[in-house]
Amino acid sequence: MKTILITGSSGLIGSEVCTYFGALGYTVHGLDNNQRAVFFGQGGDTRWNQHRLETTLRDYHHHEHDVRDRAAVLALVNSIRPSAIVHAAAQPSHDLAASIPFEDFDTNASGTLNLLEAARRFCPESPFVYMSTNKVYGDRPNSIKLIELETRWDYDDPAYASGIAEDLSIDRSTHSLFGASKVAADVMTQEYGRYFGMPTCCLRGGCLTGPNHSGVVLHGFLSYLIKCNVEGRDYCVFGYKGKQVRDNIHSFDVAAFIHAFVEAPRSGEVYNLGGGRDNSCSILEAFALVESRTGKAQRHKYSDVARVGDHICYYSDLARMKQHYPNWTITKNLGQTIDEIVASWDTRSSAQG
Numbered sequence: 001m002k003t004i005l006i007t008g009s010s011g012l013i014g015s016e017v018c019t020y021f022g023a024l025g026y027t028v029h030g031l032d033n034n035q036r037a038v039f040f041g042q043g044g045d046t047r048w049n050q051h052r053l054e055t056t057l058r059d060y061h062h063h064e065h066d067v068r069d070r071a072a073v074l075a076l077v078n079s080i081r082p083s084a085i086v087h088a089a090a091q092p093s094h095d096l097a098a099s100i101p102f103e104d105f106d107t108n109a110s111g112t113l114n115l116l117e118a119a120r121r122f123c124p125e126s127p128f129v130y131m132s133t134n135k136v137y138g139d140r141p142n143s144i145k146l147i148e149l150e151t152r153w154d155y156d157d158p159a160y161a162s163g164i165a166e167d168l169s170i171d172r173s174t175h176s177l178f179g180a181s182k183v184a185a186d187v188m189t190q191e192y193g194r195y196f197g198m199p200t201c202c203l204r205g206g207c208l209t210g211p212n213h214s215g216v217v218l219h220g221f222l223s224y225l226i227k228c229n230v231e232g233r234d235y236c237v238f239g240y241k242g243k244q245v246r247d248n249i250h251s252f253d254v255a256a257f258i259h260a261f262v263e264a265p266r267s268g269e270v271y272n273l274g275g276g277r278d279n280s281c282s283i284l285e286a287f288a289l290v291e292s293r294t295g296k297a298q299r300h301k302y303s304d305v306a307r308v309g310d311h312i313c314y315y316s317d318l319a320r321m322k323q324h325y326p327n328w329t330i331t332k333n334l335g336q337t338i339d340e341i342v343a344s345w346d347t348r349s350s351a352q353g
């Protein structure tokens with residue numbers, strides 16, 4: 001019987017991975033303490049998603065622990081000895097980190113170390129997937145020559161025609177405290193692969209999205225933007241004329257890649273994981289895509305002040321993932337992903353009255 005431990009199981013990625021592996025017949029252990037509601041308030045509450053897993057998965061076990069609780073993490077991994085670990089619990093917001101530096105670092109960096117060390121002690125052969133972020137590159141992508149087009153920025157350098165690859169420097173750039181705590185965890189995950197030979201990988205996510213995100217102003221760009229449209233609220237654009245570009249990948253395709261890695265793990269790997277150029281959009285383009293589906297004009301405000309360390313244009317070069325895992329591919333395009341998120345907010349917003 002195969003078992004998997006998934007941290008951040010009530011969040012966007014964690015819940016999708018629970019569902020994916022549950023459908024494959026795994027016994028699924030989720031760890032989440034609804035910390036997202038502590039970070040972001042009511043809008044970030046993930047209990048609804050935990051209950052969804054508890055009622056829809058056949059063999060799901062929820063553990064109400066905090067990844068910062070070293071003793072609890074060690075005891076849990078010792079008792080389960082999972083055949084794979086997916087670590088998706090995090091303080092995920094770039095902007096929030098500056099106001100809660102200890103909580104951010106303790107969760108992102110120390111929490112990851114707790115899991116890695118637990119894995120080394122009790123299940124060192126089990127694939128370990130860490131959800132990292134493209135913010136490990138800090139604002140380095142902004143030093144690439146850009147061209148301003150009518151609705152977006154784009155790279156004006158043929159070296160980046162397919163996007164950003166894993167060899168971009170993570171050094172000497174502005175990351176935000178969030179980016180720095182994620183770098184610590186990313187490098188530590190690589191080290192447990194390189195130093196101890198464990199099957200670890202870091203997935204440096206672009207915009208990971210999908211219908212089960214509890215999108216809030218400080219995290220979950222596309223989910224929150226669509227929520228604002230559906231509920232008729234203002235969405236605030238921060239700088240760059242709304243032409244800043246993100247690449248969006250559906251959480252299902254993230255889970256499918258994690259499965260591919262678990263089936264054929266490598267050691268100390270790093271992959272840039274996003275929607276790639278084909279699934280990229282600027283904020284202005286996202287407005288138009290959403291409006292065309294809901295029929296509602298996107299209300300918005302504009303602030304000249306860009307977020308510190310924000311990317312002007314970022315899309316992932318997926319070549320390394322595809323080279324190592326040729327059977328993996330993106331199955332959901334941006335239009336389908338937006339359709340699913342719109343449908344989800346229609347249901348959730350009307351249920352909340």
Ligand SMILES: NC(=O)c1ccc[n+]([C@@H]2O[C@H](COP(=O)([O-])OP(=O)(O)OC[C@H]3O[C@@H](n4cnc5c(N)ncnc54)[C@H](O)[C@@H]3O)[C@@H](O)[C@H]2O)c1
Pocket residue numbers: 007008009010011012013014031032033034035036037046065066067068087088089090091092107111131132133134204205206207208209213214220221
């Ligand atoms: N969503 C994105 O666009 C994106 C982009 C790049 C990287 N990532 C990374 O992917 C991972 C998953 O992101 P997500 O969008 O699913 O986030 P999410 O906030 O939806 O899910 C994270 C879950 O972790 C839980 N959690 C947080 N702190 C915890 C703690 N101390 N102990 C136990 N549980 C805790 C939260 O309650 C939440 O349910 C994170 O590591 C994030 O940094 C996400």
